[in-house]
Structures are given as structure tokens and as C-alpha cells.
Amino acid sequence: MRTTGSGRRAYIGSFTSAGGPGIVTAAVDPETGALTPLHATAEVADPSYLAPTPDGRHLYAVSETSEGAAAAFALTERGPVLLGAPVPVRGAAPTHLTLWAGHLFTANYTSGSVSALCVRADGTLAEPAAVLQHEGRGPNPDRQEGPHAHGVLPDPSGSRLLSVDLGTDSVRSCELDPASGAPVVRQEVRLRPGSGPRHLAFHPRGSHAYVVNELSSTVTPCRWDATTGTLAPLTETAILPPDAGENHPSELVVSPDGRFAWAANRGHDSISVLALDPSGESLSLVTTVPCGGHWPRDLALHPDGRHLYAANERSGDVTWFSVDTTTGVPEAGGSLAVAAASCVVFV
Template identity: 65%
Template sequence: MTDGGRRERRAFIGSFTAAGGPGVVAATVDADSGALTVLGSADGVPDPSYLALDSDGETLYSVSETAEGAVAAFRVNGDKPELLGAPVHIGGAGPTYLSLFAGHVLTADYGSGTVTAVPVRPDGTLSDRPSGQVRHVGSGPHQQRQQGPHAHQVQPDPSGRWAVSVDLGTDSVRVCTLDAGRPVLHRETALRPGSGPRHLAFHPDGSHAYIANELTPTVTVCRWDAEDGSLKPLTETSVLPGAPAGEAAYPSGIVTSPDGRFVWTATRGEDVLSVLAVEGEGLRLVGTVPCGGHWPRAITEAGGHLYVANERSGDVTWFAVDPTTGVPRRGGSIQVTAASCVVFG
């Protein structure tokens, strides 16, 4: 606790235990500099590669990105996350993302191309089995990566009415609702064949969605209509000033600034952060800066800072953001082996 009983801000970091990661890491956040200081970690869940925090900041949820696939809940009142019961098997392979929606945890299961719902009990613990699952269908032109569906992300839209899932294997975004705990497809929007959409971020006013494409280093801008739950693709913008210089470039995370003026992406291989200015219904590439490590798997905005989980160099780097230009400036880093994501409470 801080002075006056106000709880200090916390960060929680996921990692790949199969690559030597410590599991789920808790850290404090300096309000001025954005610096992280590690408090403790919990390794009771294999490969907790993605995390989501509930609205009161008391319970943290993680995937277990394994072939059998599972989700877990942690109490995070203390310095070390406390596992709440055994991980729940979801019947989906390789979950890469999870979010909270309508009293459930939703997972995007990359390996099986499914989205799974697990009910959350009133005390924050998880039901012992999923309540439903929807299986994506389709493929894409990339022979190695798009032979079948690969759900990579699922999250609520800003209105809270819809769950939106991004599928790298089918070059599409699906909009779902929950019916008695079962995900039900409402609408599917096709993107450019071979683009390989990975992650989506909404504009703060809920009018547009920005989709980072993994198989081509671009962002697709879509208009979002929350009334009927529909996406309309508008433009596509490169996140690099030219062709990749060496190793192939694979965009990973994408976030928007709280004021809606900028979009930031992280690109693996090139190991850069890209700054894109929002201009009407399009984006303009402002420039790129080094990500502070190797293989940036995720990017998060919090308190005027950007945080990047660099998986292969094993660190989390933070950046102060120039509010006028949107350009990040490196502030520092902490070591977290096989770091995969950062969330804030």
C-alpha cells in the first residue's frame, strides 16, 4: 500500500515456462518514470503467455498455451500471485489470448481455431469446465501458416455488447455473442487474403478498429458499428518504411493512445515499434524506433508509457511517449526470461 492507504499500481507479466520463464510475475509501477520493480512470481501454470485482470484488480486470469490448453485464476492482493485452484482445461489447443466478457473468460485457441467460454464465479474463481465453444472454419493462401483456422485474439468491443475474434489462418474477424454461455457467431468480415490478422485494437471512441497483420507488416483500418456489430475494412498501411531489412517481419501487438491520436505496433524480426498517426479514417506512418530487445511479442500502453515484452532477449522495456509526436523514448528495462505480455491494474 502507498501513503494514505491508496494501493500502488501493479503490473503483471506473462512468460513461457517451457523456455525458462518464471511464470506469472508481479511488479510495482513507478507513477512518474513508469519503471517496473519485480515483487514475486508464481510458476504453477505452464506457459502463462497471456493475462487479463478483472475490473477490481483483485483477480488475474491466464492462459496455459499448451497443446491441451487451459486457463487459470490468481489472487493478486500480495506480492506473489496466488493460484486459485487447478487450471481448467478448455478443450481447445494452444490458447494465445484471453479476455473477460459477460461473466466469462473467453480464450482464443490458436492451435484448434476455436473460441472458448469459461464461466467466472462470483468470487472470481473459474468454473471447472467450459460453458461453450465456437470453432472457426476456413483457410488462407499461405501454405505454412494458413492451412486452417488459427484464432489469435478475442476481446470485447468498447460497447461491451460484442466479442470480437481475430483469426490469422482465415484472414478474417468474427463477431460473436454469448447465448447461455455459448459463443455464437453473429458476423464474419473478410480481410485481404494472405494478410494474416493477429491482433486488433479499438479507437477510444469506439468508431474504428485497427488490425495488425502478422503475415504482411501492415495495419488494416476498419470502421466499427456497435449497433449492428459490423466491421468495414477501409485502408491498409505499412508499419515499416521499406521492405524488411533481414529476418522476415512479423507484427505482433497493437495499441491505441488514450486520446486516439496514435496507434503503435511492435514488429518481430525488425525488432521495432512503429508510430502511426490517426488521420481521419486512415493512418500515416510517422516512423519506427528500436523495441529495446529482441522479438517483441506484445506491447501495452499505461500511464503515458509503452511497455514491450521482448520474448527472445528476455526483458520488459518501458518507453516514455512524447505527447505531441507520439514517438517513444526508452526509459529502462527489467529481466523476465521469455516474457510474453504485460497487463496493468
């Protein structure tokens, strides 16, 4: 879940190769959640995923191209200011990124690897300190012919980095080698063959993680032991009714109180509302609501927990919703046109 700072500004990533404006800065109305565009910068190609620093001073973006790069920005009132040229990540098509332990990590989909770039004191990026190459494949010949790293996220304790791989049906739990800066795999957890894990989100207590599976339209809840860095899969829950048709979920976020989770569905073009049991060990589908556009590539929860945002890539807009805190059901509020929208984060 990307919830950083006060949430007064939203930063929206997009695919410039599909006509997107690059990174859009928008003001956020604290009462309604409405977005008002302020600025756009297209200095980096295909900044599809973004990660702000906790202090709100810097923003990082992948450049999801075949060459693969990452870029650093200083955040100003006039919008993001690029800090030097994008840095090659030595991996193809980086789709996701996260900050951890003084490094920026990128999940490189096409090459099936994770790159670790040192973050300097001034916020700029150094060349990759290391690249962790995933190995393996899955049973789907079209999507799992090899590894496809799709998500990277530190656990809430900050002791481990988790790397989610769609191609190998697995999640890797990593530590950082202090000498080399390389992520070192300590555990690789296998999920159901063919499920295609894409991203994960943690319960606010830090005791459980929820893996959203792109190829099976399911969520796998897992116990998480931060002391040992062990992820233990439990049941697998469908996030759509059986007759929903072809679908590829993209993202899952969890409410700050741990009562609900929401998943974005590409194909069904909806948001699934899932109720979590008090233990955090199981989920149940409550309902689905239209996402307000087509092909929601990302789903983000505002830091206040009251507003939800879907970045609808193919319809070219970001829609926002007010969340009923009793039922968890989102109510549509409005939309902002952003061609080839792919990601929303808050500062």
C-alpha cells in the same frame, strides 16, 4: 489495449517451457514508468497472456500448452494466489484471453477455436460452457492451412465479442447466447487474403477498430457499428518501410486521445509509431524506434498513456518507454530482465 485500474502494479507473463519465471509481479514508478520486481509464481505452465478484472481483485492466465488451459488467481500484496487447478479449455495452444459478459474467453491458436468459461462469483473458473470452432483457411500453406484464432476482445460498448483469426484472414463478430453461454457468430469479415490478422484495438471513441496483420506487416482500419455489430474494413497501411525485411508484428495499442497508435515488430525488433487522422479512418507511419530487445511479443500502454512497454520474448526482458505526447515517439527508459517475456498488464 490493456489499461486497467491505477497501474501501480504490472503483471508480466512468460513461457516457463523456455525458462520463464511464470507470472512476475512488478511495482511501477508513476513518474518514470520503471519496473521493480516484487514476486514471481510458476504454478501454471506457459502463462503467456494475462487478463485482470477491472476491480483488480483477480487475474486470469492462459496456459499455452498443447492441452490448453486457463487459470484464475486472486491478487494479493504478496502476489497472485492460484485459485484451484487450471481448467482445460478444450482447445489447443490458447494464445489470448479476455473477460466479457460473465465469461472468460480464450483464443485457441492450434485448434482454431474460441472457448467460453463461466466465471463464478468467487473468481474461480468453471469448465467451458461452449467452444466455437472456426472454419476456413488462407493462401499461405505454412501458416494458414486451417483456422488459427489469435485474439478475442469485446467492443467498447460491451455488446459484441470480436474474434481475430490468422488462418482464415477474418474477424468474427459474436453475440452471447444467454441460455448456453456460447458465442454466436453474427458476421464474419474477410480481410485481404494472406494478410494474417492477429489482434485488434479500438479507437477510444469506439467508432473504429484497427487490425494488425502478422503476415503482411500492415494494419487495417475498420469502421465499427456497435448497434449492428458490423465491422467494415477500409484501407490497409504498411507499418514498416518497404526495405524492412521479414517481420511479424504482434500487437497494436492506441493512445487514449486517439491521435497515435503503436505496433510491435518481431524481426525488425522495433516499435512503429503511427499517426491517426482526426476521423480515425486512416493511419500513416511516422517513424520506427528500436524496441530495446529481440522479438517483442507484446506491447502494452500504461493507464496514464505516458509509458509504453514491450515484452521481448527472445532477449528475455521488458523494456519501457516515455511517450512524447506531441509527436507520439517513444523514448527508451530502461529494462527489466524476464526470461521468455510474453505479456504485460496493469492493475
